[in-house]
Amino acid sequence: MSDAPKTLDLTFLLNVMTRVVDDHAKSGVGSVDITDADLYFALPAREALNIYAPPEPPLPVASLMADIAALTELMNDPGRSATPVELETLGNLIRMVAGLSEQIQK
Numbered sequence: 001m002s003d004a005p006k007t008l009d010l011t012f013l014l015n016v017m018t019r020v021v022d023d024h025a026k027s028g029v030g031s032v033d034i035t036d037a038d039l040y041f042a043l044p045a046r047e048a049l050n051i052y053a054p055p056e057p058p059l060p061v062a063s064l065m066a067d068i069a070a071l072t073e074l075m076n077d078p079g080r081s082a083t084p085v086e087l088e089t090l091g092n093l094i095r096m097v098a099g100l101s102e103q104i105q106k
Contacts, residue, residue: 017094032100038064040096045088067093 024030042062047055067089074086 032097034064034096034100037096037100040064040092040099042092045091062092064093064096 039061040063041059043055043059047053070089071086071093074080074082
């Protein structure tokens, strides 16, 4: 396992995200209906990384609408810098879209 990468370049994530979105757009899927999917269980990233201490129930509940609003605020404020919170929020949105994948499959 000595050839395993020691870091993850965030530009790689950007490039993969662009590719995935572009591929879906080319196949005619440009959006996912989230009307009935606002609330979801949210496991904080730090807890997800600690595989030796399973999360205690109940898991926290988060909102896709609140996540979208928070990321919209970031995008509408060019002077504001993104923090790890926004990175985690973006990851949550990506996971939820993947969870709604039946809409994406043709």
